[in-house]
């Protein structure tokens with residue numbers, strides 16, 4: 001895979017510059033400017049649930065745009081902001097809708113954009129469900145990193161966690177706690193019940209573009225064989241084979257192999273990153289999920305978005321400046 005190159009200009013630098021990977025990111029260089037991609041790129045495939053062929057074309061966008069999703073197959077080409085305020089609950093995936101502009105399974109694309117620090121882009125999508133690819137973010141990361149990065153002329157907003165927030169129950173929760181050294185750390189603790197063939201495991205990462213690419217992006221979606229039988233029995237995902245994701249029974253993945261020993265915990269970390277990306281700012285803190293899923297992630301994202309909006313209001317009112325001066 002070609003490396004990511006930072007183009008340090010106001011946004012008029014040459015489009016594609018391939019070279020060695022430049023480490024950066026929230027922990028290493030926490031205050032950074034917004035980014036977009038240098039050139040458009042695209043990813044195609046079929047949706048897991050619908051089986052529909054879909055093409056995602058990702059375009060550069062100006063400062064302050066955020067991530068916007070467009071239904072290019074509909075006559076009115078409706079737009080939905082990739083924001084937690086547009087999220088609605090669904091089983092085993094994260095969906096967004098704004099009127100006719102509805103999208104399913106956005107989390108793997110969102111994780112790739114967030115981890116690679118692509119803040120502004122327009123994604124034209126010609127179906128409701130995003131492509132499942134191999135069940136991971138790898139296909140998105142590959143195309144986005146080839147497209148290269150442009151540094152834009154304003155700082156990216158950040159939310160620094162100052163107090164512990166926990167959402168959920170003893171049996172499953174997600175929490176945000178202050179970071180020790182300004183890092184942005186994501187962790188998943190997997191511990192399903194005794195009947196599951198998936199062993200307890202955990203994974204955590206100080207998020208940088210480089211570490212995401214190497215340690216998280218290729219971790220795939222998984223289901224147990226019982227879940228797969230249930231989904232296929234209900235007539236959904238009939239085109240999905242055992243090579244398109246991990247279907248796990250007592251002996252491990254069926255007709256497939258793990259890419260990492262703790263691939264399941266890594267994938268859940270990927271989902272956590274993708275779901276919290278909907279806050280729309282850089283998150284400085286330690287984010288951990290214990291047996292959580294998209295629903296709890298969504299609840300935490302909503303809470304964090306409220307906090308970010310409040311901080312933005314306070315800073316605009318000059319409250320922080322007055323306090324510093326006083």
Ligand SMILES: [Zn+2]
Pocket residue numbers: 107108221267270271
């Ligand atoms: Zn996932």
